[in-house]
Amino acid sequence: MIQRDLSVLWHPCTQMKDHETLPLIPIRRGEGVWLEDFEGKRYIDAVSSWWVNLFGHANPRINAAVREQLDLLEHVILAGFSHEPVVELSERLIELTPPNLTRCFYADNGSAAVEVALKMSFHYWRNRGQPQKTKFVTLQDSYHGETLGALAVGDVALYKETYAPLLMQAFTAPSPAGCYANDGESYAEYARRQFEAMAALLEKHADELAAVIVEPLLQCAGGMRMYHPIYLSLLREACDQYNVHLIADEIAVGFGRTGTMFACEQAKISADFLCLSKGLTGGYLPLSVVLTTEEVYQAFYDDYIKLNAFLHSHSYTGNPLACRAALATLDIFAQDNVIENNRKLAQVMGDVTRPLRDHPHVGEVRQQGMVVAIEMVKDKATRQSYPWQERRGLRVYRYALEKGALLRPLGNVIYFMPPYVITPEQIQLLAEIALGGIEVATDD
Numbered sequence: 001m002i003q004r005d006l007s008v009l010w011h012p013c014t015q016m017k018d019h020e021t022l023p024l025i026p027i028r029r030g031e032g033v034w035l036e037d038f039e040g041k042r043y044i045d046a047v048s049s050w051w052v053n054l055f056g057h058a059n060p061r062i063n064a065a066v067r068e069q070l071d072l073l074e075h076v077i078l079a080g081f082s083h084e085p086v087v088e089l090s091e092r093l094i095e096l097t098p099p100n101l102t103r104c105f106y107a108d109n110g111s112a113a114v115e116v117a118l119k120m121s122f123h124y125w126r127n128r129g130q131p132q133k134t135k136f137v138t139l140q141d142s143y144h145g146e147t148l149g150a151l152a153v154g155d156v157a158l159y160k161e162t163y164a165p166l167l168m169q170a171f172t173a174p175s176p177a178g179c180y181a182n183d184g185e186s187y188a189e190y191a192r193r194q195f196e197a198m199a200a201l202l203e204k205h206a207d208e209l210a211a212v213i214v215e216p217l218l219q220c221a222g223g224m225r226m227y228h229p230i231y232l233s234l235l236r237e238a239c240d241q242y243n244v245h246l247i248a249d250e251i252a253v254g255f256g257r258t259g260t261m262f263a264c265e266q267a268k269i270s271a272d273f274l275c276l277s278k279g280l281t282g283g284y285l286p287l288s289v290v291l292t293t294e295e296v297y298q299a300f301y302d303d304y305i306k307l308n309a310f311l312h313s314h315s316y317t318g319n320p321l322a323c324r325a326a327l328a329t330l331d332i333f334a335q336d337n338v339i340e341n342n343r344k345l346a347q348v349m350g351d352v353t354r355p356l357r358d359h360p361h362v363g364e365v366r367q368q369g370m371v372v373a374i375e376m377v378k379d380k381a382t383r384q385s386y387p388w389q390e391r392r393g394l395r396v397y398r399y400a401l402e403k404g405a406l407l408r409p410l411g412n413v414i415y416f417m418p419p420y421v422i423t424p425e426q427i428q429l430l431a432e433i434a435l436g437g438i439e440v441a442t443d444d
């Protein structure tokens with residue numbers, strides 16, 4: 001299987017030459033938190049397979065829903081046609097999200113949702129007679145996907161630098177993430193202080209700005225960096241004051257990851273555009289959605305000949321199988337009191353990783369709801385990081401695989417973002433594996 005794969009495939013986010021020494025792992029089946037390879041070796045999926053899986057692999061309830069849909073309708077064009085799963089899903093998403101969000105526009109992956117939100121915001125201002133509002137503001141360390149528009153509003157050099165000549169220019173505001181705070185400065189104080197630069201940017205460039213885009217509370221791909229909700233509250237106020245849209249990219253953090261159904265709830269704010277994907281289908285099928293306001297919708301609602309309609313489409317927009325998986329996922333949230341039960345799991349995640357704080361090569365252990373991140377550092381006192389060329393995270397990855405866990409560090413940051421069906425014992429095991437991995441990765 002490995003040989004067959006490596007002779008025909010090109011894997012994502014991978015230097016393929018690594019596989020000369022790094023074993024590729026074909027998976028035969030999944031069950032709950034477990035992935036099982038062809039030798040019967042099992043791995044806890046501690047990263048929810050790129051943050052998509054919520055209720056375990058081969059979840060019987062989602063399986064049944066998708067199976068049932070399969071016999072009814074696998075797919076239909078969503079222009080001019082509709083179907084029950086997409087209507088019901090839209091009704092339920094509108095019910096679940098803040099009252100100002102009344103319209104659902106679908107795409108089929110996270111990056112595409114970000115493209116939709118950027119285009120819709122720009123196009124809204126154009127339709128409203130402000131075509132000069134063409135620019136976007138993003139946060140340092142943000143990640144919004146890897147298609148060209150989404151990449152342009154991201155700030156992770158690893159993904160962006162090479163393609164910079166192809167990208168539109170965005171404004172980047174300094175990070176509000178508490179990991180950068182001074183000694184003795186709280187996450188809230190730091191967020192307030194950092195907001196001053198954002199406020200200045202908005203004031204200076206309001207006339208040319210379409211929107212600010214953020215990953216609320218938790219910047220995932222940029223290193224699992226967390227910030228205080230006060231930043232979002234201040235940002236919402238300022239966006240209103242300066243007439244700039246707010247795009248909340250909850251593609252990774254939505255559906256309970258941060259401890260609430262949506263991260264924006266913790267700041268008691270609502271965005272003008274809310275992007276969702278990943279956990280939307282429980283991790284089953286590619287689907288994304290942008291929720292927006294009636295005001296935005298109305299700016300496009302006009303006679304055809306005015307040519308004000310929104311121009312964006314993907315072949316698999318609102319796929320019925322994916323929508324049915326999403327409905328089954330929302331059923332599980334409703335029936336199993338998931339957000340409440342996750343509080344206990346989050347508590348365990350905090351408890352078992354707390355001792356890691358004292359490790360001589362751990363700079364910070366941070367947690368936001370169902371996500372814990374452990375940052376390895378070369379020098380604990382100065383927080384100096386290991387040079388990326390040393391690939392310390394990869395040593396942890398290898399160690400964890402041996403021990404039966406899929407931990408896939410982001411550089412020097414090891415994190416758990418597990419499916420919600422994980423048990424306290426499995427969380428304890430992950431913490432032990434992480435500690436062992438850190439020992440091995442930092443012993444020289």
Ligand code: PMP
Nearest residue numbers: 109110111143144145215251252
């Ligand atoms: N936004 C965020 C916050 C993400 O974490 C990701 C995926 N890691 C994306 C957008 C892009 O989603 P996709 O990979 O489905 O294109």
